[in-house]
Amino acid sequence: MRELTERLRAFASPERVLEDEPMSRHTTFRLGGPADVLFLPASAEETARAIQAARALNEPCFVMGNGSNLLVKDGGVRGLVIEIGEPMSGIAVEGTTVRAQAGASLTHLAREAAAASLQGLAFASGIPGSVGGAVAMNAGAYGGEIKDVLTRTLVLEHGTPVWKTAEELHLSYRNSDVLRQGLIVLEAEFGLAPGDREAILAEMSELARRRREKQPLTMPSAGSTFKRPEGHFAGALIEASGLKGFKVGGAQVSELHAGFIVNAGGATARDVLDLIEAVTARVRADSGVTLEPEVRVIGEE
Ligand SMILES: Cc1cc2nc3c(=O)[nH]c(=O)nc-3n(C[C@H](O)[C@H](O)[C@H](O)COP(=O)(O)OP(=O)(O)OC[C@H]3O[C@@H](n4cnc5c(N)ncnc54)[C@H](O)[C@@H]3O)c2cc1C
Structure with missing residues (x-):
């Protein structure tokens, strides 16, 4: 051992x-x-x-x-x-404040907020991440992002738990000081507004319907492979380069949404990395735009 x-x-x-x-x-x-x-x-x-x-x-x-x-x-x-x-996924509602441990799922968090008739987190209901990952990445969808509702976060900094306000973490598009400084999110607190439970639940199911229609949710992926380039959409650029369905080994540009690379069966990380490289090169040649990965690559070859 x-x-x-x-x-x-x-x-x-x-x-x-x-x-x-x-x-x-x-x-x-x-x-x-x-x-x-x-x-x-x-x-x-x-x-x-x-x-x-x-x-x-x-x-x-x-x-x-x-x-x-x-x-x-x-x-x-x-x-x-x-x-x-x-094992670290507790959620507590107090008035209009929702506090969650970092391991709570975003979908569960959004459901608990809706059950308490609190609005502001419906956008997060279909994002398959944890609260910690969502704060680190400033996750967002359909016009909302974590930055809009986060009030403060308990982080481990140099081995000590400290509360940081949302401003102190400088959340920006798919980035934050959690990533930049290697902090560890332990808990997060969200400030929400009173709302109508039925209306919030209806919004959540409408967003889920839009996701099912537009995204390859039945195939393994890590969501949008690339960040949104300024003034463009990654999926539209990739589709315009004729790459929908393009494959390297078991990795494939989704047939449904070109912004997603999916594991079409037996893909290796090497397949995905080669496909990312091929897509980036083709899109750059066709449109002059350089795509940057949103997925975080870790480990060794
Ligand atoms: C089908 C699908 C749809 C998706 N749709 C969206 C979408 O609409 N919007 C969106 O923004 N994202 C989307 N994503 C991407 C992903 O769900 C989000 O980025 C999510 O916030 C990542 O959370 P996670 O817990 O899975 O983090 P992980 O993937 O485990 O980690 C991501 C990064 O966060 C860091 N991290 C994770 N937890 C902590 C912690 N506790 N403390 C410090 N750092 C931490 C990791 O070190 C890593 O750098 C989608 C993914 C899939 C598969």
Whole structure:
């Protein structure tokens, strides 16, 4: 057993400390090599202790949520991967404030807000990420983004939990100081407005209908592969280059929405990376626009 595993199992139950764990089980792309050690913390304290343990052994450490915006390379991830998920997914509503642990799903968060007749989070209901990942990425859809409703966030900074206001985290398009400074989101607080429960639920089901119609939700992917280039839409540029359905190995530009690369069966991370490169080169040649990946690439070849 690895020394890191032993140190984590000294304070966490063994089924939450996994060795050589295939990341294909932890990403919505359903691909990626193994993490040396993958840990599912059940509290902020466990998260901090795990980071300390990795640091003491000089092992690298990566924090993830639901793996819905990750492309993990085929050689896997060295050191420790901390997945903040179900064991840290509490949600509490107090007045017009909703507080959620980082591992809560965004969809669950949006449903709880709607159930309490609070509006402002309907846009988030179909985004398959965790609260932590959504704050880190400033996730957004259909005219809304996390930045609009986030009030403050409990982050682990140099091993200490500190509350930061939303302004202090400088959320911008699919970016924030959480990513820029390598902070770890433990909890987030959202300030919502009173609303009509039926109207909020109707809005959520309308957005879900639009997603089902436009996005390849039945195939594994990491959502939009590319960021929206200024003044353009990535999907429209890719489609205009005739690349809908274009394949490299098991990776394919979705037939339904060219902005999504899907795992059409047995795709490797190498296939996806080669396809990203081919699409970027063709779109640049055809339109002069350079696409930038939105998916976060981690691990080794
Ligand atoms: C079908 C589909 C549809 C999607 N639609 C949308 C959409 O409409 N809008 C949108 O914005 N995104 C969309 N996405 C992308 C994705 O769901 C979001 O980016 C989401 O916010 C990622 O959350 P996650 O928990 O899965 O993060 P992960 O993929 O696990 O991680 C993403 C990044 O966040 C960091 N991170 C995760 N958790 C934490 C934490 N607790 N503390 C610090 N850093 C953390 C990771 O280090 C990584 O850099 C879609 C994805 C899919 C598969």
